[in-house]
Amino acid sequence: MAVRGWKRIVLKVGSALIAPTADGCSTRYLLSIARFIAECRAAGTEVVLVSSGSVAAGRNAISYKQLPLPINIKQAMAAVGQSRMMASWAQLFDFDCAQILLTHDDLKDRRRYLNIDNTLRTLLANQVLPIVNENDTVATAELKVGDNDNLAAMVAIVADADALLICSDIDGLYTANPRTVPEAQLIPLVAKITAEIYAMAGGSHHAIGTGGMATKIQAADKATAAGIDTLIINGQKAVTFDELLANRPAGTLFQRQQERLSAKKHWLRHNLKPRGAILIDAGAEQALQLRGASLLPSGITGTEGNFEKGDAVLLKSSTANTLAQGISQYSALELGKIAGAKSQQIASLLGYCPSEVAVHRDDLVLLGD
Numbered sequence: 578m579a580v581r582g583w584k585r586i587v588l589k590v591g592s593a594l595i596a597p598t599a600d601g602c603s604t605r606y607l608l609s610i611a612r613f614i615a616e617c618r619a620a621g622t623e624v625v626l627v628s629s630g631s632v633a634a635g636r637n638a639i640s641y642k643q644l645p646l647p648i649n650i651k652q653a654m655a656a657v658g659q660s661r662m663m664a665s666w667a668q669l670f671d672f673d674c675a676q677i678l679l680t681h682d683d684l685k686d687r688r689r690y691l692n693i694d695n696t697l698r699t700l701l702a703n704q705v706l707p708i709v710n711e712n713d714t715v716a717t718a719e720l721k722v723g724d725n726d727n728l729a730a731m732v733a734i735v736a737d738a739d740a741l742l743i744c745s746d747i748d749g750l751y752t753a754n755p756r757t758v759p760e761a762q763l764i765p766l767v768a769k770i771t772a773e774i775y776a777m778a779g780g781s782h783h784a785i786g787t788g789g790m791a792t793k794i795q796a797a798d799k800a801t802a803a804g805i806d807t808l809i810i811n812g813q814k815a816v817t818f819d820e821l822l823a824n825r826p827a828g829t830l831f832q833r834q835q836e837r838l839s840a841k842k843h844w845l846r847h848n849l850k851p852r853g854a855i856l857i858d859a860g861a862e863q864a865l866q867l868r869g870a871s872l873l874p875s876g877i878t879g880t881e882g883n884f885e886k887g888d889a890v891l892l893k894s895s896t897a898n899t900l901a902q903g904i905s906q907y908s909a910l911e912l913g914k915i916a917g918a919k920s921q922q923i924a925s926l927l928g929y930c931p932s933e934v935a936v937h938r939d940d941l942v943l944l945g946d
């Protein structure tokens with residue numbers, strides 16, 4: 578049985594856990610996190626790991642001691658530390674890990690967004706653990722998401738996760754920063770993120786960490802609005818993971834604001850402007866409506882408009898009824914070449930095959946829904 582009924586989670590691990598002394602990696606806190614990841618996977622819960630720590634892990638290789646670190650120094654440290662951080666994780670698992678480095682632009686650009694989505698799906702289907710970080714060595718300030726809390730929330734939305742777990746070095750959200758306000762109280766449940774909640778957040782006390790509580794609340798805000806429960810938990814304590822596995826409360830839970838599926842359907846239906854249409858035959862119409870299937874090239878009879886890969890399109894029946902709206906894996910030009918063909922023929926017809934389906938069922942909403 579999946580852990581807490583979660584089919585897929587995104588687990589974010591902060592620098593303080595990877596490199597507690599901000600001076601190279603340590604597995605001190607990673608062991609219990611790795612065990613939790615392995616137990617989730619064994620129980621049927623897919624995991625995407627968002628791991629910070631490249632700057633802190635590579636810090637001792639670059640001789641620069643002043644703080645704050647300038648961006649070029651951080652980039653050099655990250656270049657050293659990223660592979661150290663990956664190696665730290667990989668040694669703890671007996672399954673494969675995959676490195677995914679993203680910038681803000683990758684998540685904004687519709688084609689790259691689709692590629693990230695497809696790659697995650699393929700890795701998870703092959704039991705590989707995706708380990709995501711910001712591509713610090715190439716991202717300038719303007720290109721950055723800036724912190725891995727917000728990055729993890731965006732990844733949770735792309736990956737269609739049921740929950741976002743943010744592991745830090747503190748038990749959860751307190752009424753104020755407990756390092757400066759000793760009487761601050763832990764808040765176990767946040768039903769709605771208000772200005773009052775934001776006002777509780779203070780900064781980080783680490784030399785290398787980014788954002789403190791403020792970015793974690795922003796991340797929870799993004800994820801819960803998309804229907805994803807968000808937890809801030811203490812990744813330094815093994816007991817946190819025992820509680821999670823035993824279905825007991827841990828840390829601070831930020832409750833999702835709506836059902837995740839309806840959030841995605843709402844986004845597909847209302848936030849995307851269709852740039853064209855794909856015309857489908859009666860067999861494909863049935864497969865979509867009765868089996869919730871993806872649209873294959875074999876069911877396509879034609880296209881309307883000049884859309885690109887990653888654009889929103891309408892799916893129309895042979896009688897010109899609009900049945901659905903979704904995101905196309907191919908441009909109108911490409912679909913013209915593979916319409917009516919079997920998925921196995923895509924590579925020979927186009928010379929490449931980024932996807933066996935034209936519109937994936939996860940990226941599709943029936944207009945009758």
Ligand SMILES: Nc1ncnc2c1ncn2[C@@H]1O[C@H](COP(=O)(O)OP(=O)(O)O)[C@@H](O)[C@H]1O
Nearest residue numbers: 591592593745751753754777779781786789790
């Ligand atoms: N209201 C608050 N509740 C809990 N922690 C807070 C709060 N305000 C500020 N903090 C600080 O945020 C820190 C966690 O953020 P950060 O150092 O960025 O960690 P990470 O590397 O895990 O992202 C805590 O250790 C604490 O010092």
Ligand SMILES: N[C@@H](CCC(=O)OP(=O)(O)O)C(=O)O
Nearest residue numbers: 592629630631632724725787
């Ligand atoms: N991408 C950076 C981490 C940025 C970040 O948000 O750090 P943290 O606040 O420790 O999660 C790195 O790998 O060093």
